[in-house]
Amino acid sequence: MAVDAATVKKIGRLARIRVNEDEVEKYQAELNAILGFVEQLDEVDVTGVEPMTSVTPMQLRRREDKVTDGGYPEKIVANAPLSEDNFFMVPKVIE
């Protein structure tokens, strides 16, 4: 299954990575090289095989629904490129 230029641009949008027009061809070639490599998985008979959901057999551990952490917002925003009143400042999201 190979990707065309339009698909490369669509993937870029889904991944929120800007793909310039002059980059499309290179991405296309590289992605297709990888897709070509993984195509051999189609040879495997996976009838009746469950996809692996847990690497080491275990059940997801639960915890008590109690607040045991938090109350230090200044630490949370400490690395923010732009912050005010312990908020992350970003360009307008909603028109």
Add this chain to the structure above:
Amino acid sequence: MTDLTRLSLAAARAGLKARDFSAAELTDAYLAAIERANPKLNAYVAITADAARASAKASDEKLGAGQGGPLEGIPLGVKDLFGTKGVHTQAASHILDGFRPEYESTVTSNLWRDGALMLGKLNMDEFAMGSSNETSFYGPVINPWRAANSNANLVPGGSSGGSAAAVSAWLCAGATATDTGGSIRQPAAFTGTVGIKPTYGRCSRWGVVAFASSLDQAGPIARTVEDAAILMTSMAGFDPKDSTSVDRAVPDFAAAVERGVKGLVIGVPGEYRMDGMPGEIEKLWQQGLDWLRAEGATIRDISLPHTKYALPAYYIVAPAEASSNLARYDGVKYGLRVTGRDITDMYELTRAEGFGREVKRRVMIGTYVLSAGYYDAYYVRAQKVRTLIKRDFEQVFDAGIDAILTPATPSAAFGVGDEDMKADPVKMYLNDIFTVTVNMAGLPGIAVPAGKDGQGLPLGLQLIGRPFDEETLFAAARVIERSANTDFAPSPWW
């Protein structure tokens, strides 16, 4: 004064305890070595000299009073992927510019709890994606090993290239590293050091920058099997903050090192004999089997039929999980922010500029294989193949195999900027052909230096073990180390 940096971790530990020298002297020796070597090797991306000296001073006080933990005063290097409070943590990426976490990873917390100190953060492939440490924002790491009669710079392997190079070049007593598809074992093999990836769930992933959550594991790189076992004991342990952490007691791994292999059954999988595999590697593999046999192990041919599908399945599963884990790097909360007309520009431009080529490639592939219409054909299918890969191992272990011996890498270290590797991403991926199976099955795997190739470069062998049986791996690796009887010391050209 003897060069303190040449001591193994175990010997340094004993020397500190006996007060033959102080933690301050040991730390200063390493810091001086780093200052000389780092401009040439580029192993460290951040050096925490003041903090190291302060820690050494505190350790000397403890040691002077006859106290101290199992790693008291031992100077370590930490891969840039581990969150270290207040210290550079960028996964060798531009997109995490300036990031200093307000928290400490569990694994490094464990090491400081046991008395170790940090010399600095180690270079790596960006977001742990690579097999040569050439994708780092900080430039490549240079392997301290060089081929005979050559000045060419070689790669140390990846992604834990900085960790492996630093250990090999005596720039730390040991280092932390991580392994998602071979990133501890392959660089260990390329640098003549010992590296172990424990069973999935043995070490906590909390505070470690995530690449592929179902594959990532932390582990040590060290100069000897014993050193690696000592570090592993401190690094491992149940962590309630990691939901995949397994609640299982941590054995004294160092105690298992001299166990021997008498009565063990070692499996040899025919499928690991690859077309075009260099004769030297085949020969070393046989040599490893002879050494184990000579010490009382039984060798048995086994079959792991789905071996060849592990690498393609990995290159669906790992990028898919990475595309999810790297979605958080968007210019909002930390790191690089590139602004444009609107929020979409901010996301797209930040990520395009902040991520390197390899990372973008993998995020794109991961996004594609998870997207509507392709999820079943790619991701679900790869996860089914993964079940079959794990089943291959389970069947072999059920039939009485205690451990499996394979080559670690398809070649010795290759040149920085190798043209073939640059031209085709898949060629670089093939470096992990012997190692990815182990991550896909969640098993423990160790790489131990076993010999040298025709150009004097180190070659390693890999042992794969039963879940949570790292002890057998240390014991078998020790037999190989002892039998090889080689001082894997690069000739310092730096």
